[in-house]
Amino acid sequence: MDKQKLLSMDPYILLSIINMKLRDEFSSLEDLCSNYGMKAEELENKLNSIEYRYNQQTNQFTGI
Incomplete structure (x- = not known):
């Protein structure tokens, strides 16, 4: 998967993949x-x- 494909994804799907x-x-x-x-x-x-x-401590994106 390339940069443009990642950044153009729905943010919630991206969140799941990145985490x-x-x-x-x-x-x-x-x-x-x-x-x-x-x-x-x-x-x-x-x-x-x-x-x-x-x-950074958990190496994850978390909700605020």
Whole structure:
């Protein structure tokens, strides 16, 4: 999956995919973003729109 496809997804579907990848494949948001060639702020802005924020301690996006 490429950057544009990820960022154009419904934010709730994206949330599910990203949290799964953070849990199973990547040790940090920076690692995930590097793998997909995107900036962390792009992903954070998309998920902030549904009131989810990245929690570094849990390595997950969680609701606020």
